[in-house]
Amino acid sequence: MKVKRQDKVATVILYLIAGTIILVLASLLAFILIQGLPHVTWHFLTTPARSFEAGGGIGIQLFNSFYLLVLAMVISVPLSLGAGIYLSEYAKKNWLTSLIRTAIEILSSLPSVVVGLFGFLIFVIQFKFGFSILSGALVLTVFNLPLLTRNVEESLASISSMQREAGLALGLSRWETVTRIIVPEALPGITTGMILGAGRVFGEAAALIYTAGQSAPALDFTNWNPFYIASPLNPLRPAETLAVHIWKINSEGIMPDAVAVSAGASAVLIIAVLVFNLSARWFGQHLYQKMTGSGKKGA
């Protein structure tokens, strides 16, 4: 009887804790959406920001965020795949690989503002990339790479070693076994991690303030030549992202409708991150079902 009672009390306490967390998160989310959504219009999403008068939008910042995200992922996805495959499938257990693992763990726990200042010194100053999309993408890579590598390594490690034996026993080389059997089976986990990483990058501000810059010069959306200075694709132009824009408006914005712009931009940002998270979950499940055939049973 006593045990049963204890169990009941523990259950109630756990429910209370979980409920509190959900309540806090849900009300935060609701607050941002209720405050921001009324300001989100097509006009708001597509027009450039204005510094001194009301009626500005977030068009360029939104484009910058996506462009920066794409560039950062183009750099970090292949690198993290390579590093993760090496660590999980090829690395022998010795001091060197444990050093690499420790380095990755330390890197992944660095505060993003530290990564941003590092990027400022290296990419902006030393490499003379200036405040640019390139600097921003590189610093986001530094920021994201450890987490993505960990994710790839863990996804691969979760595949049973029997699958590796099966491939090798069929006379396949280790490379064929890894690329044709292990990686495809780990793909749901890898993809989910990548999309979640993309969401994290999309909402990142601190690392970008000193690298991608805090200004969003006017873009000429009719000229897509990446070498043209006002081209949207030019990787060497400064590019304020949505998250940086929100930070900037709140710290030094002088437009009369600063509060509204900030609220609207926050709502857009949080919706984008939500979309990333939900699509990661959906995509991962979809891939898994497609590969195991478990979806066909109507599960």
Place this chain on the structure above:
Amino acid sequence: MKTYDLTKTAIKTFIPAEQEIALSTEDLHVFYGLHEQIKGVSLQFPRYKISAVIGSSGSGKSTYLRSLNRMNDEIQTARVTGKIMYRGLDINQNNIDVFEMRKHIGMVFQRPNPFAKSIYDNIVFAPQRHGIKNKQVLDELVETTLQQAGLWNEVKDTLHKSALALSGGQQQRLCIARAIALKPDILLLDEPASALDPISTSVVEDTLAQLKAQYTIIIVTHNMQQAARVSDYTAFFHQGVALEYAETNQIFTQPAIQATDDYVSGHFG
């Protein structure tokens, strides 16, 4: 636990002129780190026969089997010394192309391990990687190997469904089909039925009896009835040593070594 004299052995040897030998080991030792798991085993496996390797857990029977197609290479701390003779070649040498060798010496594992692909792709995957591209050839390969493995009638309408949706017994027969799709000389089976129910087990055993006509089979099993049912020759392993090797019939009726007698009659340990 009783201790047995590990130096007193009774190992059958064949005269190659009378009986073709598919595979043999000479003084094979396997070390895991400093621990000697297999202590000098010399056995000959006749062609187109089923040879069973029996022994209690930890006797080294699986370790021995896994060294025959160099799967122990995958274990960082493992070291294998001695000769493994296959077609006059010692395949336990560094200059052997193990990937090529494994096409000739296939293996089926204790637990079914189909790939997370369709039934069809499970079978054609390795042959495709080894260069067979012709669709018709591949289709025929799928049908013949599934028939040989006794699975064709159950899956012929669902070839493009995921192999993971099959039952354990079906998965294991798919793994056998996958192994013989490479047309190996020798099939190594590491307790292939230990994870299966009795009905699936008997289907797999029937499959093995069919396969004997074309393949040399070496099967590790902890199930003595299974060894007695399917095999022509049986080797008894104890503490890393092959104590006795003879016709299966003799092992189970008139074993020459006390340890074998105790093991097969259930008075072991």
